[in-house]
Structures are given as C-alpha cells and as structure tokens.
Amino acid sequence: MEDTLNYTLKDFKSDNEVRWCPGCGDHAVLNAVQKAMANLGIRHENFAVISGIGCSSRFPYYMSTYGFHTIHGRAAAVASGVKCANPKLTVWEITGDGDALAIGGNHFIHVIRRNIDLNIILFNNKIYGLTKGQYSPTTDRGFVTKTSPMGTIEDPFVPGQLVLGAGGTFFARCVDNNLKHSQEIFEEAAIFKGTSVVEVLQNCVIFNDGVHQTISDPKTREEHQIFLKHGEPMIFGNNRDKGIVLEKGKLKVVQLVEGGAGINDVLIHDATDQDGFLHQSLISMKLPEFPVAMGVIRAVPSKVYNEAMDEQIAEAKAKSKIKSVDQLFASGNTWTVE
Amino acid sequence: MSIETKVIELEEVSIRFSGDSGDGMQLTGTLFSDTTSLLGNDISTFPDYPSEIRAPQGTVAGVSGFQIQFGNKKISTPGDLAHVLVAMNPAAVKANAKFMMLGGTIFYDSDSFNQKNFEKAKFVTDDPFTELNLIDYNKVPVPITQLTREALKDLEIDNKSILRSKNMFALGLICWVFSKPLDYIENYITKKFGKKELVLESNLRVLRAGYNYAWNLQHMTPRYVVHPAPIEKGLYRNISGNQATAWGILAAAEKSGLELFIGSYPITPATEVLQALAERKDLGVKSFQAEDEIAGICTTIGAAFAGDLAVTSTSGPGFALKSEALGLGVIAELPLVVVNVQRGGPSTGLPTKTEQSDLLQTLYGRNGESPVVVIAASTPSDCFHYAYMSAKIALERMVPVVLLTDGFLGNGSEPWKVPTLADLPSITPRIAKDPATFKPYKRDPKTLAREWAFPGMDGFQHRIGGLEKDEAGNVSHDPANHQLMCEIRRDKVEAVADMLPNLELVGEDSGDLLVVGWGGTLGHLDTAVRELQKKGTKISLAHFNYIKPLPGNTKEIFSKFNKIVVCELNLGQFVGYLRDKLPEHQYHQFNKVQGLPFTIQELSDHFIKLIAQ
Numbered sequence: 001m002e003d004t005l006n007y008t009l010k011d012f013k014s015d016n017e018v019r020w021c022p023g024c025g026d027h028a029v030l031n032a033v034q035k036a037m038a039n040l041g042i043r044h045e046n047f048a049v050i051s052g053i054g055c056s057s058r059f060p061y062y063m064s065t066y067g068f069h070t071i072h073g074r075a076a077a078v079a080s081g082v083k084c085a086n087p088k089l090t091v092w093e094i095t096g097d098g099d100a101l102a103i104g105g106n107h108f109i110h111v112i113r114r115n116i117d118l119n120i121i122l123f124n125n126k127i128y129g130l131t132k133g134q135y136s137p138t139t140d141r142g143f144v145t146k147t148s149p150m151g152t153i154e155d156p157f158v159p160g161q162l163v164l165g166a167g168g169t170f171f172a173r174c175v176d177n178n179l180k181h182s183q184e185i186f187e188e189a190a191i192f193k194g195t196s197v198v199e200v201l202q203n204c205v206i207f208n209d210g211v212h213q214t215i216s217d218p219k220t221r222e223e224h225q226i227f228l229k230h231g232e233p234m235i236f237g238n239n240r241d242k243g244i245v246l247e248k249g250k251l252k253v254v255q256l257v258e259g260g261a262g263i264n265d266v267l268i269h270d271a272t273d274q275d276g277f278l279h280q281s282l283i284s285m286k287l288p289e290f291p292v293a294m295g296v297i298r299a300v301p302s303k304v305y306n307e308a309m310d311e312q313i314a315e316a317k318a319k320s321k322i323k324s325v326d327q328l329f330a331s332g333n334t335w336t337v338e
Numbered sequence: 339m340s341i342e343t344k345v346i347e348l349e350e351v352s353i354r355f356s357g358d359s360g361d362g363m364q365l366t367g368t369l370f371s372d373t374t375s376l377l378g379n380d381i382s383t384f385p386d387y388p389s390e391i392r393a394p395q396g397t398v399a400g401v402s403g404f405q406i407q408f409g410n411k412k413i414s415t416p417g418d419l420a421h422v423l424v425a426m427n428p429a430a431v432k433a434n435a436k437f438m439m440l441g442g443t444i445f446y447d448s449d450s451f452n453q454k455n456f457e458k459a460k461f462v463t464d465d466p467f468t469e470l471n472l473i474d475y476n477k478v479p480v481p482i483t484q485l486t487r488e489a490l491k492d493l494e495i496d497n498k499s500i501l502r503s504k505n506m507f508a509l510g511l512i513c514w515v516f517s518k519p520l521d522y523i524e525n526y527i528t529k530k531f532g533k534k535e536l537v538l539e540s541n542l543r544v545l546r547a548g549y550n551y552a553w554n555l556q557h558m559t560p561r562y563v564v565h566p567a568p569i570e571k572g573l574y575r576n577i578s579g580n581q582a583t584a585w586g587i588l589a590a591a592e593k594s595g596l597e598l599f600i601g602s603y604p605i606t607p608a609t610e611v612l613q614a615l616a617e618r619k620d621l622g623v624k625s626f627q628a629e630d631e632i633a634g635i636c637t638t639i640g641a642a643f644a645g646d647l648a649v650t651s652t653s654g655p656g657f658a659l660k661s662e663a664l665g666l667g668v669i670a671e672l673p674l675v676v677v678n679v680q681r682g683g684p685s686t687g688l689p690t691k692t693e694q695s696d697l698l699q700t701l702y703g704r705n706g707e708s709p710v711v712v713i714a715a716s717t718p719s720d721c722f723h724y725a726y727m728s729a730k731i732a733l734e735r736m737v738p739v740v741l742l743t744d745g746f747l748g749n750g751s752e753p754w755k756v757p758t759l760a761d762l763p764s765i766t767p768r769i770a771k772d773p774a775t776f777k778p779y780k781r782d783p784k785t786l787a788r789e790w791a792f793p794g795m796d797g798f799q800h801r802i803g804g805l806e807k808d809e810a811g812n813v814s815h816d817p818a819n820h821q822l823m824c825e826i827r828r829d830k831v832e833a834v835a836d837m838l839p840n841l842e843l844v845g846e847d848s849g850d851l852l853v854v855g856w857g858g859t860l861g862h863l864d865t866a867v868r869e870l871q872k873k874g875t876k877i878s879l880a881h882f883n884y885i886k887p888l889p890g891n892t893k894e895i896f897s898k899f900n901k902i903v904v905c906e907l908n909l910g911q912f913v914g915y916l917r918d919k920l921p922e923h924q925y926h927q928f929n930k931v932q933g934l935p936f937t938i939q940e941l942s943d944h945f946i947k948l949i950a951q
Contacts, residue, residue, distance in 0.1 A: 045798075048643075050640070065793075066792070068801070068802055069801065069803025074633070081638060084599065084641065086644045107636075312619055322620050329575070333376070334574060334756065335574050337572060
C-alpha cells in the first residue's frame, strides 16, 4: 500500500454511460465500490474487475480499472486465473444470484474451497433481471414469476450457508441503500486475504421491486437489521435495547432491561471463530423472529491458494537442479548418436 | 550340448506385450522400448489398453497391450502386425490373434493356460490356439508363474508380490530373444526401488531368471537381431506425444519470456499433458487442476488476460464443454493454446482409443462466427514442434489456437532429437508499449493482430468482454460494426498463413494418385506411400499439419494429380472441409473409425485399387 496515493471516487469512474435502470440498486453499489477502491491505497492499475453475465455484470464497463466482462457463471474461474497469473493484483468478481449460484454454482463453491484471494460481490435481487423476470436460486418458495406462474416449488439457497458449506473463510452482508456501510464492508473484504464473499441485498426496481423492503427500509432498519462487528456485543434496535443470546444451543432475541438481566448474556461477535456453528446461525437469521445479520459475519484467516502456489514454485525452484528447458531436455535417460 | 540357435536378421520387428491390465504390460513395454532405442534402433510404440483400470481378471475386456516396432531404418509406425506376442493368459491370445503376423512367435505363460482361464476368456475348447486358427505359428509355452515363484522361493514376500513380478520374467526373456543386454533395465529398477530392498531384489532376480531361461532354452527359440538404424547425430531421448506437447509449451514460455499457466481437468488420453506441466514447478509453471473442463479453459482465459502464456488441455468431450469459453477467447482476442488429444467419440465413446473425429468440432463447434487457428501434430515427437508453434502463433497474432493430437500420438513414443532453445524460432508477444496510442482493438494493418496490455501495466487500463465491441473495446451493437468485426476476426486467422511453411510432398509433384492426410496418421500413410513408390507406383503424399488456415500452396499441389484420396480416422471430416475450401477438385476418401490406427496393408490395397479404377 502506498499512502501517497490520493485517489477519489472519480478516479475509478469510466467514460461509459451507466445504463442500469433508474432506481436500480446497482448504482449505489457501484459508488460504494469506487469509494472503497479509492481508500485502499492500492495503485489503480493493480485493480482488475471480472464479471459474469447479468445486469450487475455490466459493472466493469463503468469502472476505469482493468475489467473483463466474461460469460455466464464463469467469472469465478476467470478471476481465479487472473489472480494466480499475477497475485499482485487486487481482483474483484462481480456476480449475481443467477450467475454465481445457478449456472456458476460449481465455480462458486470451488473458488471458496480453494480460498483464492478474490473479492466476490454477490448482487442478490432474487430474480433474473436481464432476461426480464424469471425466478432465481434465491427466489423464495411460492414466489410467482414468469416461469413460475403458480409459484416456485423449490427452496432457495441462502448464499451465506453455501459459503460456509464450501469451507468459506470470509462472508459479509450489506444492503444496496446503505452506501456508507457497504463501502466499509467492501474495504474489509478487499483487505482480507482469501476468498471474500459479500452478499449485497439489492433491489431490482423493475422485476422484483421491494423484495428486500422489510429488511432495507431505512425507517425500520435498526429494528430489522443487526450490524455485527467483531469484538462487539450483538445489540440492535432503535433504542439499542435488543440483544442476541444463545439459549439451549439456539440463538434468541432478548429485550434488554435497564439495569436488569440480559446484557451480560448477549453474545460478543467473534468473526474469527474457526468453528462455523455460530456464523451459520447468524447467517440464517430471518425476519420476523430475528433481525437480518449485516456486516462481516465470518473472517477466519486461512491458507490462501495463490500464496501456496507461489510457495511451491519457489521451493521447487530452490531445490531443483533444472533451471531451464535446455537442462530439462538433457536430463534423465538420454543417449548420444555419434 | 551344442545346438545352434537360429538367428534371424530382420530390418524391423514388431513385438506385442499383452496381459491383464494389472500385469504391468505397459511398464514392460516401456522398459523394452527404452533399452532398444538406447542401443540405436529407431522405434515406434503403441499402448493399447482398456478404459477400465482393472477389468475382471482373465477376460478379454481386461487385456492391456503394448506394441513396439524397432528397426535398422526409419520406423514410422508400431507395425500393423506383430512378429512376436508375449501373452500372459489365454485372454491375451484371444484379444491379439488378429494382430499376429502369419508364422510369428507366441510366448505364453503355460501356467495360466488352464480350464478356469479358458472359461474366463470364453474359449469353448481347451485348445485356444486351434480355436483361434493359430496353426502355423511358433508357440512357445513358458511356465512363467511357476518359474517366477521358484526364483523367489527363499525371499519372504507374499503371493501377490510374487505374481506382480511375472512381467519382469517376460521382459528378461524377450531381452534375450532380441539380443538386448539388461543393464538399462537393471539400472532403472535399482533407481526406482533402491530403498525397498526386497522389491528390488525380487524384480532383479526374476528379470535375470527370465533372461537365463531363454538362454537355456535356445534350441527352441529363434533369436532375432536387428542392427542399429542410421540416425542423425545428436542427443536423443524417448518422448511420448503428451510429454512432447507439454515440453513444447514450456519451451515457448521460456523463449517468449512469459510465465506459463495451465488450467486443466484430467481426461483420458490428455491427462499426461497436465501432469507433465504440473511436475515442472521448478521452471515456474503455475498448474491449476480445475473443478471441471469449463473452469479449465476459463482460468486459462483469465491467465491470458493477466499476461501469462496460457494453456488448457483436454480431449473431445472436454473440448465440447469448453466451446462457449473458447468463443470468449475468440471475441476477446486473447492468446490461448487449447490442446485436444482426440479419442473415439461421440459422447464418452472410446476413451482409450484413437480417432480423428474432433476436426469439425474444432473448426466449427461454437456459436457465432468464431474462427480459431487449427494445427495438428503428426508424430509423438513432433507434438513438441507444433505445440511450440501453437504458442508462437497465439502470442504473435493474439488468437486462440487449437492443437489437435490424438490418443495414438499422445501415448505413443519415439526417439526425439533434443533441440536447444537457441535453435527454436523467436517468439515476440505483442505487448503494448505506448499508453498514449493504445486502444484495446487497434490492429496491425497487415496481420490484424491487436496489442496485449494486462492488469498491472500503468496507463493501459481498459475493459474487454464477450459483447461485440468497437476498436476502443466499448460495447457496440452497431450492425455495420458487427459485420466488420466478424470479417476482421476471420481475416486475422487467414492472415496466419503468411507464417506457415509451404506444404511439402513425399514423392514427385505430379502423378496418378495424391494421398492426403492430416495429423496422427502420418507414420502409416508415409510408410504405405513410400513402399508403393519403391514398386514404381506414381503416388505422392501431402500431409497437413496446418488445417486452418491451409498452407498457401495447397491448391497448386492438388492440381497436378489425376486422383486425390483423403485418408482419415473418421467418416470424412477433412475431406468435407477441403470440398468446401477447394471445391474445384474431386476427392476420394478412405475412412476408418475402429479406434485403431490405419494398417499399411489396408492403405496399400486401397491405393492400388483406386489407381486401377
């Protein structure tokens, strides 16, 4: 990192006209990512933004960094290749619920399992927007769309559960309309070494307007979301008078009473806990019983694939007598014809 | 006792080792080939094995074979038919009867010729040889199992390990029959098992026991002598096609000054390409075993975007899975090398058998107008050259290149005269130099190749993608621009012709029949054509390594022959392509899809018949 870099959001905007629908949640996420990048102290040319297919995947065209708009579902694989080829780069993957969890599900779980140092921004609007309104792998059961006129008959993925199941080391959640919080989360994701997955609850104003409304509405935000911070108690509510406790092995919301019992029982968030049990429970919290967990839920430093790859190469180079192809070709079983 | 051994001098001889797929026949064959080429014979080998790792013991389905031909002249094929068969059980005899030369010698493990194994191999009598009509053959029973047991009786090893050493007995026996000393094999075994004393001791003992047994038995065994071949001076090693492919790519990386990335997924018969590169971390290779074929090529595309020499390897079914991503490589105009080691298809087809049936898939198997450069290697060792050239063309022309080899080339091996890096053609990647004038799709006016700038290079920041774009890389849906871009991508591939050597003929530049082939059939076509030329037939061979684009002089060559016959291991793919590209000629075709190479005999017969028509 170089402290002398004084980038602003503008340094990361491209000349291309942004063509998302007016009111689309993507606009805000773009701003938050650009602000986060400006703050990171990383040289501009060292950013690479890789996307798949879908509305959000037009993202790279609106950035002034290196960018690659690839094919449906494969951004994780392309981004893995970019990072392994040049580990000095800060590689961001932009993807959506269809791109990452349906057609690209295999690459999604395997990039997480490998723990390649990527920042994956997963735009979850629970709908296929670019193809004009079909259900996605995160659409709620029973939801009526163009391809489910009588409601879907399948249960959705909860992205965070999938991340944990794949051995994920970093998972965070934020909402498109909370720009400041999103920006903080993106910066944390970028700094973390390993595969960082940030689920952004994003509104599709045309095909699924208000899908996250009960969670995201600023008026009820403090009651319906809990902002988790490592090392801090799990407290939420307009008056910060509610807490999360563990009771009989399950999470529970409790009302904190002035001077009364409760506050000492409230869980302290430990994002670095290797055991995923609590993280799993936090990820799965749903309205109305629970607030929805926001912030960095899991950040467990672990061995990073691209670093291990470099280490093996360095070790092999140090140990081997073969330093060039000429030496390789002449090694082993050869014979000379006079 | 002094009985003269019958010594037969041959110009070339073909041997087939055959047994259960757990009998170690591939290792036996490989060690014998290495010994043979070290002693100065030219060789060609062909492993022929089932796709099951261990099919039921004793059955014909479980038979694994390894054929080697060596000679005192240039050897281009493993031989149509074997002079000598080593059969470890009755099933091996059954599976290989049709590959035996009339009057050839069959060494067989007489201990395994019992009722149980006859039944397993589905013989209906207790005389397999008569049942297979192998009457006029020299059949030599050798109690291999019993003698192996005997040689190891005072060693404390289990029955399984004893049986596992049987192949060494067969190897020792064959070494004596073909006048090969054991030094090389003994050194190999010592190196391999140096630390496992018991295994080392047992293998060496059994090897020598086989050799000595044959020596003692000489009155009933003909001994073959094949004198060394006249070979160009230089340093040699044996190399398989898959290893040569991997090493060609390695050489291209070092020559171009780029780091090498391979993203790939294991698939028969291409896996050894990935393995051979994965074991070269000492040369800086970044090898990435992906979760599937699609991720194999997509990580490769990412690495190409990030400035590496990027390669992926696969076989037919995997190539099909890679098609969409290959189209991304085409429109993004990134330098990629895709190696397709072809096998029998469609679908899973014949995984371990050879075929040339992916040509049309390679040329056309993508959505949209999606041209790529297509190159085919034609011998195990020239996989090195064509892999190198694939990388050179990809890097200098900013285009995906598909290298077609096949199971026969990939698994087959032959001696290779080792080049030095300095002797290889230069490679100059088109890395952008001036940020002021850089545009992602600005082109060299002659080659139409764009410049390559990758993340980390200051001042060249740009966006590319799978959407149609204009010169600046911006998305464009303009109708005229799309047509222009399609034509440019087509013309860019065609412009590669200016890098290619002219097609050279084997034989006169005119005559009664021009034999046309491509890829892995060279050895067989070349041998058949030369044999007919010696007999005075006016026949020549035009063998293609560059398929798309075709060499510039193709049309001129074709116009000087009365008849043209295109021979390939498919139902007529290259001939269809030629009919499209050069419709002014009449083409005959000769096709085979049995998962096997051509035989010289069937080619010669067909050519003679065609000329006479």
